[in-house]
Amino acid sequence: MSTTSVEIKNNRAQASQPNVPAKWFEPAADILEEHDGLSVWLDVPGARHDDVAITFDSGTLTVEAPVAAPAVRSAGLLEEYDIGDYRRTFRIHAPIDVSAISAELANGELHIRLPKTNAAKARKIAVKAGAA
Amino acid sequence: MFSPEFASPVLLSTCRRPVDESLAGFIDSVFDGRPLWANRGPVPHMPAMNLREQGDNLLLECELPGVAPEDVDLQATGDEIRLTVKRKDRATSEKPSQKWLRRERACGQFSRSIKLPYELDAENVQASLQDGVLRASMPKAPHSRPHRVKLLGRETRS
Numbered sequence: 001m002s003t004t005s006v007e008i009k010n011n012r013a014q015a016s017q018p019n020v021p022a023k024w025f026e027p028a029a030d031i032l033e034e035h036d037g038l039s040v041w042l043d044v045p046g047a048r049h050d051d052v053a054i055t056f057d058s059g060t061l062t063v064e065a066p067v068a069a070p071a072v073r074s075a076g077l078l079e080e081y082d083i084g085d086y087r088r089t090f091r092i093h094a095p096i097d098v099s100a101i102s103a104e105l106a107n108g109e110l111h112i113r114l115p116k117t118n119a120a121k122a123r124k125i126a127v128k129a130g131a132a
Numbered sequence: 133m134f135s136p137e138f139a140s141p142v143l144l145s146t147c148r149r150p151v152d153e154s155l156a157g158f159i160d161s162v163f164d165g166r167p168l169w170a171n172r173g174p175v176p177h178m179p180a181m182n183l184r185e186q187g188d189n190l191l192l193e194c195e196l197p198g199v200a201p202e203d204v205d206l207q208a209t210g211d212e213i214r215l216t217v218k219r220k221d222r223a224t225s226e227k228p229s230q231k232w233l234r235r236e237r238a239c240g241q242f243s244r245s246i247k248l249p250y251e252l253d254a255e256n257v258q259a260s261l262q263d264g265v266l267r268a269s270m271p272k273a274p275h276s277r278p279h280r281v282k283l284l285g286r287e288t289r290s
Contacts, residue, residue: 028236028237028238029234029236029237030232030234030235030236030237031232031233031234032230032231032232032233033230033231033232033233034229034230035229038233041237043195043197043198043237043264044197044264045195045196045197045263045264045265046195046263046264046265047263048263076182076183076184077183077184077185077190078181078182078183078246079182079183080180080181080182081180081181081182081195107196107197107198107199107200107261107263107264108195108196108197108198108263108264108265109197109198109264122229
């Protein structure tokens with residue numbers, strides 16, 4: 001009984017806003033920070049290239065990907081996952097060069113590159129030898 | 133000593149509830165309430181699977197994001213299907229200039245077999261991997277398909 005509620009809490013985020021589809025999932029993400037930017041990978045199996053929408057607005061990265069419901073609906077022998085749209089929002093605190101954001105989707109894996117602005121990049125400062 | 137109320141199912145279920153709740157709280161605290169792909173399957177780090185029947189076909193669907201077709205091995209033998217998946221190119225290490233801020237996605241290898249209530253026509257299994265979803269259509273073996281029995285009619289009287 002309680003196990004089911006845990007599953008729902010972790011996997012099945014129910015819509016609270018009216019413009020959000022009825023059934024959607026938060027895709028699992030990996031985020032790597034490098035000196036020149038951030039890399040975000042999201043697992044969005046079933047999402048098609050043309051349907052993925054990525055927006056970056058004042059520090060908020062939103063990824064949305066609708067997934068078509070299966071055409072065949074018949075009795076399932078085993079039903080371990082449900083199909084629905086993907087939706088996830090991240091708050092990014094690093095200053096990002098918005099015009100240079102890029103993304104690619106391959107094998108249900110979405111990779112978003114968020115380069116930092118030049119001012120925010122880590123820089124090694126050379127120390128000159130002073131006059132003795 | 134051992135009172136009957138103690139053994140009553142009602143009381144046992146009341147005892148179970150706080151245990152379940154604390155376990156749920158523990159799971160939430162470990163996973164931070166985050167959606168884990170691994171949690172969608174029955175066992176951690178095992179991708180979830182859907183199996184449906186459509187006529188004489190058994191349709192399998194499994195979400196395998198980031199897996200190349202050559203790393204999927206699907207075998208059908210008699211009344212058993214076995215799926216082995218290797219996920220090799222997911223970075224797990226970090227260089228000194230890198231820092232993982234989140235690691236939620238599953239990686240590594242898994243193998244899973246499912247016993248079916250009937251035999252499959254293993255020769256005619258077809259599978260595809262598209263957009264990170266494995267789909268396989270597995271026809272039932274001819275002797276496992278339902279066979280329509282003709283009823284013998286009574287002889288018509290003249």
